[in-house]
Amino acid sequence: MSSNQAQREVSWQRGRVRPEGAKRLEILSAATARFGRDGYEDTKWADIAADVGVGPTALYHYFESKQHCLYVIVDHAIEEFQERFTTITAGRPDHRDGLVAVLHDYFDLSERDVLRNRLLVAEQGLLSSRGASPQEEQARQAARARSRDLEFVWASFLAQAMQQHAIPENDPRLLTRAVLGLYNSVWTWYRPHGIIALDRVAEVFIGRILAMIGAPSSPR
Amino acid sequence: MSSNQAQREVSWQRGRVRPEGAKRLEILSAATARFGRDGYEDTKWADIAADVGVGPTALYHYFESKQHCLYVIVDHAIEEFQERFTTITAGRPDHRDGLVAVLHDYFDLSERDVLRNRLLVAEQGLLSSRGASPQEEQARQAARARSRDLEFVWASFLAQAMQQHAIPENDPRLLTRAVLGLYNSVWTWYRPHGIIALDRVAEVFIGRILAMIGAPSSPR
Numbered sequence: 001m002s003s004n005q006a007q008r009e010v011s012w013q014r015g016r017v018r019p020e021g022a023k024r025l026e027i028l029s030a031a032t033a034r035f036g037r038d039g040y041e042d043t044k045w046a047d048i049a050a051d052v053g054v055g056p057t058a059l060y061h062y063f064e065s066k067q068h069c070l071y072v073i074v075d076h077a078i079e080e081f082q083e084r085f086t087t088i089t090a091g092r093p094d095h096r097d098g099l100v101a102v103l104h105d106y107f108d109l110s111e112r113d114v115l116r117n118r119l120l121v122a123e124q125g126l127l128s129s130r131g132a133s134p135q136e137e138q139a140r141q142a143a144r145a146r147s148r149d150l151e152f153v154w155a156s157f158l159a160q161a162m163q164q165h166a167i168p169e170n171d172p173r174l175l176t177r178a179v180l181g182l183y184n185s186v187w188t189w190y191r192p193h194g195i196i197a198l199d200r201v202a203e204v205f206i207g208r209i210l211a212m213i214g215a216p217s218s219p220r
Numbered sequence: 221m222s223s224n225q226a227q228r229e230v231s232w233q234r235g236r237v238r239p240e241g242a243k244r245l246e247i248l249s250a251a252t253a254r255f256g257r258d259g260y261e262d263t264k265w266a267d268i269a270a271d272v273g274v275g276p277t278a279l280y281h282y283f284e285s286k287q288h289c290l291y292v293i294v295d296h297a298i299e300e301f302q303e304r305f306t307t308i309t310a311g312r313p314d315h316r317d318g319l320v321a322v323l324h325d326y327f328d329l330s331e332r333d334v335l336r337n338r339l340l341v342a343e344q345g346l347l348s349s350r351g352a353s354p355q356e357e358q359a360r361q362a363a364r365a366r367s368r369d370l371e372f373v374w375a376s377f378l379a380q381a382m383q384q385h386a387i388p389e390n391d392p393r394l395l396t397r398a399v400l401g402l403y404n405s406v407w408t409w410y411r412p413h414g415i416i417a418l419d420r421v422a423e424v425f426i427g428r429i430l431a432m433i434g435a436p437s438s439p440r
Contacts, residue, residue: 039349122345124408129259174416174424181405182398182432188344189397196394204394212402212432 005110024062026052028076031069036115040070040123064135070123071131071139077120078146081106082153095161096215103209106183107202114198117187124184151176158213168214175213182209225330244282246272248296251289256335260290260343284355290343291351291359297340298366301326302373315381316435323429326403327422334418337407344404371396378433388434395433402429 030051034043045066049056063069084105089098109117127144131137151173158179159172182205190201210216250271254263265286269276283289304325309318329337347364351357371393378399379392402425410421430436 185401
């Protein structure tokens with residue numbers, strides 16, 4: 001785990017302990033690991049209960065269903081992507097520097113982070129179909145709103161970068177979808193401990209994303 | 221439907237009538253429409269049977285399960301992407317011209333094609349888990365092999381383009397994944413009759429893919 005990853009873990013847990021409760025966080029963490037490793041469909045709710053040492057009935061105190069739990073995981077993950085974006089770009093007045101720093105951060109991932117990204121991408125279709133109950137539907141709507149927020153902060157940033165001539169003019173919303181789409185695509189095929197190292201993937205994909213935005217990494 | 225789309229439809233159907241049989245093709249077409257419109261999970265096998273006017277039992281003469289049918293749809297779709305790629309690039313000795321023509325063709329889609337692309341992207345995770353029976357598993361392996369073939373023809377083409385200095389040097393396999401990943405990402409959010417027209421999406425994304433490859437569409 002890099003020092004960035006460890007720091008993120010600590011500050012993320014700390015920020016969450018009050019509103020979420022320790023047991024709820026523990027369930028989310030166990031579910032993320034199970035879903036990411038064994039697949040969402042193949043994971044049984046009872047296995048997650050066993051992982052955190054509570055009975056399946058007690059689990060329903062925290063989440064109404066496996067799907068409800070997934071929506072909350074997606075919500076938290078997107079919130080984290082947004083916080084990282086905002087923190088990193090805030091400290092860098094030069095938009096191009098900010099962009100490069102965010103992209104490096106987005107590829108600075110622990111194995112747990114990679115599994116979570118795989119889960120997010122594999123199950124993003126679930127966000128399109130209505131939740132089975134009011135509570136599920138509320139969690140789904142929250143995750144969708146979070147996703148729109150993330151797109152909004154990216155698009156606003158890219159629009160500003162265009163105004164400052166740091167990158168060429170384009171449609172900021174479609175460019176955002178291209179950037180996030182290209183980033184997300186990695187987690188459909190990248191496997192930890194596979195034949196291609198994450199460092200190598202990061203090098204090629206950060207270069208390609210910058211070229212796509214029109215801010216190539218080679219000296220201008 | 222553009223003349224390209226109509227021509228493709230005819231030649232695709234013609235090429236397939238012998239090995240597949242008309243009824244099997246009809247089932248594949250009905251299933252693609254259902255899966256694309258209502259979602260794979262929410263589609264009942266019996267609805268597809270009703271669409272093509274056979275009983276659910278007769279349907280099993282053609283496909284062992286809904287999943288088996290999905291694997292064959294994916295296999296055929298990827299085969300079509302590969303055929304289109306090969307046909308278009310074969311007639312164009314200049315690699316950059318070939319690339320631009322393929323990308324325009326890949327966005328020249330009927331509504332049915334868009335629904336199929338959505339299905340392919342939404343259900344690509346299913347290709348990772350083993351089929352429940354030997355026949356399912358065989359169809360899954362065939363679809364996976366087809367997907368590797370498509371990546372191989374793209375990577376070979378990009379490697380040749382690099383050798384001819386038509387595009388900058390890079391890892392051809394990772395660049396292929398970036399191109400196909402960016403293309404596939406469109407079908408996670410694009411909706412026919414939505415607020416963004418397909419022409420507009422094509423314009424922006426073809427431009428971004430070319431920039432990413434290092435072959436920008438503006439005069440060099």
